Amino acid sequence: MxxxxxxxxxxxxxxxxxxxxxxxxxxxxxxxxxxxxxxxxxxxxxxxxxxxxxxxxxxxxxxxxxxxxxxxxxxxxxxxxxxxxxxxxxxxxxxxxxxxxxxxxxxxxxxxxxxxxxxxxxxxxxxxxxxxxxxxxxxxxxxxxxxxxxxxxxxxxxxxxxxxxxxxxxxxxxxxxxxxxxxxGGMGAVTQQLAAAARQAGAHIHTGAAVQQIEVQDGRATGVVLGDGSRVDARCVVVNADPFRLRTLAGKEHFSDDFNTFLDSRKKxxxxxxxxxxxxxxxxxxxxxxxxxxxxxxxxxxxxxxxxxxxxxxxxxxxxxxxxxxxxxxxxxxxxxxxxxxxxxxxxxxxxxxxxxxxxxxxxxxxxxxxxxxxxxxxxxxxxxxxxxxxxxxxxxxxxxxxxxxxxxxxRGHIHHIDNAFGFDQRFPYRTPIQGLYSASAGTHPGGSVAGCAGHNSAGCVVKDMGLTPWWPTA
Ligand SMILES: Cc1cc2nc3c(=O)[nH]c(=O)nc-3n(C[C@H](O)[C@H](O)[C@H](O)COP(=O)(O)OP(=O)(O)OC[C@H]3O[C@@H](n4cnc5c(N)ncnc54)[C@H](O)[C@@H]3O)c2cc1C
Structure with a gap:
């Protein structure tokens, strides 16, 4: 109890x-x-x-x-x-x-x-x-x-x-x-079922491992550095932390002025x-x-x-x-x-x-x-x-x-990462301007709430960009 x-x-x-x-x-x-x-x-x-x-x-x-x-x-x-x-x-x-x-x-x-x-x-x-x-x-x-x-x-x-x-x-x-x-059982039941489905599909999940940096080389994401200093190399990095954190982790200097201005205009x-x-x-x-x-x-x-x-x-x-x-x-x-x-x-x-x-x-x-x-x-x-x-x-x-x-x-404690006042293609993109760096945050389409769509859609982008065929039913 x-x-x-x-x-x-x-x-x-x-x-x-x-x-x-x-x-x-x-x-x-x-x-x-x-x-x-x-x-x-x-x-x-x-x-x-x-x-x-x-x-x-x-x-x-x-x-x-x-x-x-x-x-x-x-x-x-x-x-x-x-x-x-x-x-x-x-x-x-x-x-x-x-x-x-x-x-x-x-x-x-x-x-x-x-x-x-x-x-x-x-x-x-x-x-x-x-x-x-x-x-x-x-x-x-x-x-x-x-x-x-x-x-x-x-x-x-x-x-x-x-x-x-x-x-x-x-x-x-x-x-x-x-x-x-x-x-x-609470909303944790959703997360637990998602985690179980991911593991069954071969995923390894590490919790309690904060990312301190997303490594970017020659305009491409190459992995992450964890809080304990260890590195994880990756062909792509998908981030569900909010877009402002994503930018900080990757380094603002890797984004164009236009893109930084776009993101700043979403800050509330x-x-x-x-x-x-x-x-x-x-x-x-x-x-x-x-x-x-x-x-x-x-x-x-x-x-x-x-x-x-x-x-x-x-x-x-x-x-x-x-x-x-x-x-x-x-x-x-x-x-x-x-x-x-x-x-x-x-x-x-x-x-x-x-x-x-x-x-x-x-x-x-x-x-x-x-x-x-x-x-x-x-x-x-x-x-x-x-x-x-x-x-x-x-x-x-x-x-x-x-x-x-x-x-x-x-x-900023914004529960939808980016205000839901911004809709559809006005939200943060799944594909960031850095090659191999993707967002699956509530700040992307279709918006804040426990929806699962951003993860699904972002995964679709990753698979497409890698030249793979999605192994799940698509519309
Ligand atoms: C109080 C509250 C009540 C809500 N009520 C509802 C509701 O009833 N129904 C509903 O549908 N939605 C509700 N929402 C909104 C919903 O929870 C969010 O839209 C949803 O959780 C977004 O999911 P996400 O995976 O995109 O981001 P999040 O759930 O915000 O997850 C992002 C994660 O990234 C982690 N993170 C950040 N930086 C790092 C780092 N450097 N390294 C590692 N991890 C990092 C964060 O700690 C966080 O766990 C509520 C939100 C809040 C805060």
């Missing part, structure tokens, strides 16, 4: 699997223990209104009508129908080298949705959502936050938040119904914070005291309807100025209700607050000075939705952007 600290560590980073293509599971022979959360979303308020999103359409419709409006229900249905169509059209591009947006539209997207697709990827997510006629700002905010802003350094008016919205809606896993799924601070919590009981929501599945969902804690837009706008402006927002958006996850196998020996629940946005660097203060106070401030917000939750906390682990940077080894 786990200690509470181990329970928190197990789920410290990624929790949900959404955008890994089912075709990739087949290619690699992965049999992941996936579980659909149903309901999967919960939108509580501090009053009596709420929404539970799940497969029970009749119940959802009734809640929309009771607590929001028929117009909002129609908008929700229209949004889902359109995003489902785009998802199916765009799916084949996830396991291929990226084209430009226009070429992607031309080759993959049905004619009636081509302009919509290009606009979605280029424009702020607000432009996309406004087309559906939601009457409720709270609902618009929920959609924008959970899929458009998640992990992104951008807000309502930031071009490319629509691209992130598309990435987060590419959920095609079997029986997912378009939702993000739980991997029983991570603005995501995660607070992992061990709870001695499940919270009781003010708007829905009885348990109706809300403790298995992604729960969206947002400011009240009347000032949600103003609050989000102010929050992002605060973050740009290095200030901590009074009410950032919070997605609240519950792990152990979906997967008791990750519960600690005392039966505590694992839960987490996923917070957008906070500054990477604070103006006039430091995270060391503010972390404890701000964590408590966020728990106070949680208490307004579910009174007494703070008292349920028996252990916690706060990951500020600088801590995400040091804990996971990601430059």
């Amino acid at each position: 786990l200690s509470s600290l181990l329970m928190l560590l197990m789920l410290a980073g990624a929790y949900l699997l959404g955008v890994m293509p089912p075709e990739l599971l087949q290619v690699l022979g992965l049999k992941l223990p996936l579980k659909r959360r149903d309901p999967h979303y919960f939108l509580p308020t501090t009053g009596s209104r709420y929404l539970l999103f799940g497969s029970d359409e009749a119940s959802m419709h009734q809640q929309f009508v009771d607590f929001f409006s028929e117009d909002d229900w129609q908008a929700h249905k229209a949004l889902q129908a359109e995003i489902n169509a785009l998802r199916e059209d765009v799916a084949p591009t996830w396991l291929a080298e990226p084209l430009s947006l226009e070429e992607t539209a031309e080759r993959f997207v049905r004619p009636g949705l081509r302009n919509t697709f290009v606009d979605l990827c280029r424009q702020p997510v607000s432009h996309y959502l406004d087309r559906f006629g939601f009457r409720s700002d709270l609902l618009r905010a929920m959609y924008a936050v959970t899929d458009g802003f998640s992990g992104l350094n951008g807000s309502w008016d930031t071009p490319g938040t629509g691209m992130n919205f598309l990435v987060h809606n590419m959920c095609r896993l079997p029986n997912s119904g378009g939702t993000w799924m739980v991997v029983e 601070d991570g603005t995501t914070m995660k607070i992992n919590l061990a709870l001695k009981g499940l919270p009781r929501f003010r708007c829905l005291p009885e348990a109706r599945g809300q403790h298995r969902t992604t729960t969206h804690l947002l400011p009240d309807e009347h000032h949600v837009m103003q609050s989000l706008t102010q929050g992002f402006a605060d973050v740009q100025a290095g200030r901590l927002p009074d009410f950032p958006t919070i997605e609240w996850y519950f792990h152990t209700t979906n997967d008791p196998s990750v519960q600690d020996k005392d039966g505590h629940h694992s839960s987490a607050l996923f917070v957008q946005w906070v500054p990477y660097q604070l103006a006039g203060s430091s995270w060391e000075a503010e972390e404890e106070r701000y964590t408590q401030h966020l728990l106070d917000i949680v208490d307004t939705f579910a009174p007494g939750t703070s008292d349920l906390v028996v252990d916690r682990m706060t990951l500020t952007p600088p801590k995400i940077e040091s804990y996971f080894g990601i430059s």
Whole structure:
């Protein structure tokens, strides 16, 4: 059985699997223990209104009508129908080298949705959502936050938040119904299965071996130097560390000024914070005291309807100025209700607050000075939705952007390496300008999230460049 600290560590980073293509599971022979959360979303308020999103359409419709409006229900249905169509059209591009947006539209997207697709990827997510006629700002905010802003350094008016919205809606896993799924045993189960498949195919995996340098001779990668000074010669080097680390490891001087300028233009601070919590009981929501599945969902804690837009706008402006927002958006996850196998020996629940946005660097203060106070401030917000939750906390682990940077080894703590606002051929390339040096990082197409696509696509480039024939099924 786990200690509470181990329970928190197990789920410290990624929790949900959404955008890994089912075709990739087949290619690699992965049999992941996936579980659909149903309901999967919960939108509580501090009053009596709420929404539970799940497969029970009749119940959802009734809640929309009771607590929001028929117009909002129609908008929700229209949004889902359109995003489902785009998802199916765009799916084949996830396991291929990226084209430009226009070429992607031309080759993959049905004619009636081509302009919509290009606009979605280029424009702020607000432009996309406004087309559906939601009457409720709270609902618009929920959609924008959970899929458009998640992990992104951008807000309502930031071009490319629509691209992130598309990435987060590419959920095609079997029986997912378009939702993000739980991997029983934690996300480590994905890594372990990938590692087993690699070993079976002849790979040797060395862990705990930091790379201190990528060796480059005559414009070609020739191997790596490890932390202990030992060398590993290689015909090619594939890097999943973020592109900024890749550049540092290889040496900036080996890249052209143009390429360095391109990469510098992608540099953005991570603005995501995660607070992992061990709870001695499940919270009781003010708007829905009885348990109706809300403790298995992604729960969206947002400011009240009347000032949600103003609050989000102010929050992002605060973050740009290095200030901590009074009410950032919070997605609240519950792990152990979906997967008791990750519960600690005392039966505590694992839960987490996923917070957008906070500054990477604070103006006039430091995270060391503010972390404890701000964590408590966020728990106070949680208490307004579910009174007494703070008292349920028996252990916690706060990951500020600088801590995400040091804990996971990601430059600037940006969880997607390169902002998902940059899509398709605007991301970091699989083939770097240094011969034999490849990237398989989340900073490449199709973007940040546990997807597996970058590894697949990068491997395809390596094999092609070596003049080999892929030994796996290709499109
Ligand atoms: C807190 C958090 C929550 C998230 N939640 C989700 C989620 O629920 N679902 C989801 O799909 N995605 C989620 N993500 C995003 C997802 O985890 C990433 O997009 C994904 O892990 C990227 O995979 P990657 O292999 O490209 O890079 P990473 O997982 O970042 O791996 C890169 C690795 O390179 C290592 N490295 C760096 N430098 C060196 C070096 N010199 N030598 C050796 N190794 C080095 C790093 O330590 C790191 O382990 C989350 C991310 C974070 C941080």
